[in-house]
Amino acid sequence: MMAMLKVLQRLFSIGTCAADDGALAPLLTGLAHLSTDGGRWVISRQLLGLRLTLSDDQEAVAAVLATQLEVRTPWVRLLAARCREAGQLTDANALVQLVSRLGGAAAWVEAAMPQATLDPTTSTALERELFGCTADQAQATPVLTRVMAGASQLAHWQQGPLPVLNPIDRTGERVDANWCPGRLLAHPDGAGPDEDFILCGRWPGEEGADPLAWVQRGPWPLLLAAIGYVQDSWAAEARGGLLLELPPGQYPHYPTEIAVLVAGDDGAEVLCGSLGGFVLGLLSRLNMGLFPAPLTDAALNTRLSPLIGELQRRQVWRFQEGLSGQQGFYRVHPKFSDACYQISGVRTLGLNARGLRRAIREQAEQWRIERQGLKSSLQRHEGHKEGL
Incomplete structure (x- = not known):
C-alpha cells in the first residue's frame, strides 16, 4: 500500500504515473487516462477538479485509496462511531453537519453503523503519512469526512473508463493530436508536469x-x-x-x-x-x-x-x-x-x-x-x- 501511495502522489504532483502496477487499474479507471502504449496514467480534469475540494494532495490520494473496500471499511466504521457520538450531543446540529459534509459517503457510513468502532485500524502507518495522525484520533475526523465524501464521487467515476491519450508531438506540427479531449495544459510559464503527456507552460527562449x-x-x-x-x-x-x-x-x-x-x-x-x-x-x-x-x-x-x-x-x-x-x-x-x-x-x-x-x-x-x-x-x- 505504501508503494501505491508514492505512485499516486506522483500522479498529483506531475500529472502522470507509471502503469506497470496492475493494482492501479481498478483504482484509476475513470479517474485518469491511460496512454496509448499502456505505460502511463495521465490525470484527468475531473480528478483535478475534485482535488480542489480537498486540502492537499495527500487528502486526494487518500480519497483515491478509499475507493478500495479494504481501505474504506475501517474508515467508515470510525466515522460511524463519530456520527453516533454526535447524535448523543444535546445540539443535534453537530450530527446534521457531519452527515451533510459526508455527501454521498453518508450511505457507506450508515451501512457501517452495526460495526461502528473507535479502535485504531491496522493502517496506522498509512494514516500518519496521509493525515499526520492516525484515523481514530478526533483531529482526523474533519479530514476523514472530506476524504470519504471525495471517495464517493470517485467511486462513481470509476464505473466508466476515460479515452486513451497519445504522447505529445514535440515538433508541435500535430496540433489536432496535441489539442485533444482530455489533454491538460500547464499554466503559462509553469514547469513541473510530465511534458510527454501534458502540454508544457513554458515557451522557448532561444533568440x-x-x-x-x-x-x-x-x-x-x-x-x-x-x-x-x-x-x-x-x-x-x-x-x-x-x-x-x-x-x-x-x-x-x-x-x-x-x-x-x-x-x-x-x-x-x-x-x-x-x-x-x-x-x-x-x-x-x-x-x-x-x-x-x-x-x-x-x-x-x-x-x-x-x-x-x-x-x-x-x-x-x-x-x-x-x-x-x-x-x-x-x-x-x-x-x-x-x-x-x-x-x-x-x-x-x-x-x-x-x-x-x-x-x-x-x-x-x-x-x-x-x-x-x-x-x-x-x-x-x-x-x-x-x-x-
Whole structure:
C-alpha cells in the first residue's frame, strides 16, 4: 500500500504515473487516462477538479485509496462511531453537519453503523503519512469526512473508463493530436508536469528563431497564434470578426488584460470579456483543462501578460494604435501571417489545426450570443422596473 501511495502522489504532483502496477487499474479507471502504449496514467480534469475540494494532495490520494473496500471499511466504521457520538450531543446540529459534509459517503457510513468502532485500524502507518495522525484520533475526523465524501464521487467515476491519450508531438506540427479531449495544459510559464503527456507552460527562449518554428515548440504561443490566425482569416470574409482590444491605461507590451470583442455579420461589436476568459471557455469547449489547477480569468490574464510582449517581440502579433477616439488592438503580424501560408505553416496552422481553429471561432460566436442575450435580458429587466 505504501508503494501505491508514492505512485499516486506522483500522479498529483506531475500529472502522470507509471502503469506497470496492475493494482492501479481498478483504482484509476475513470479517474485518469491511460496512454496509448499502456505505460502511463495521465490525470484527468475531473480528478483535478475534485482535488480542489480537498486540502492537499495527500487528502486526494487518500480519497483515491478509499475507493478500495479494504481501505474504506475501517474508515467508515470510525466515522460511524463519530456520527453516533454526535447524535448523543444535546445540539443535534453537530450530527446534521457531519452527515451533510459526508455527501454521498453518508450511505457507506450508515451501512457501517452495526460495526461502528473507535479502535485504531491496522493502517496506522498509512494514516500518519496521509493525515499526520492516525484515523481514530478526533483531529482526523474533519479530514476523514472530506476524504470519504471525495471517495464517493470517485467511486462513481470509476464505473466508466476515460479515452486513451497519445504522447505529445514535440515538433508541435500535430496540433489536432496535441489539442485533444482530455489533454491538460500547464499554466503559462509553469514547469513541473510530465511534458510527454501534458502540454508544457513554458515557451522557448532561444533568440533568432523563426517565428513559426518558435510558435510550434510552445503550446501557449501556438494557442495565441492560432487565435490571431482565426482573427485574420475571419476578417478577410468581411462578415463579422474577432477584435483583441487594449483597454485604456494599459501598456501594450505587458497588458494586465486584453478585451475580446466579437462582431456579427452586421459589423456590430459586442464586448464579451477578457482574453483569459476567452481561453478558459475555449479549453472547456475542447474538453481540456489547466494543470495543476484551474485559474480565474484575472489570474490567467496576469500570467499571459509577459507572453503578449514576447509574441510582439517575436513578430507573431503586433499592436496597432487606434484611430482618434478608438482603442489600440492586436493583430497577427504580417511576417507571421506570410509564414502561415508557407508549407510548414499550412501543415501546422492550416491542415492540422482545423479542429482548434473551428473551436476558436465557435467559442467567439457563442460568447457573442450569450452576451447579447444577457444584455437584452438586463434591458428588459430595467424597462420593467421603470414601468412599475
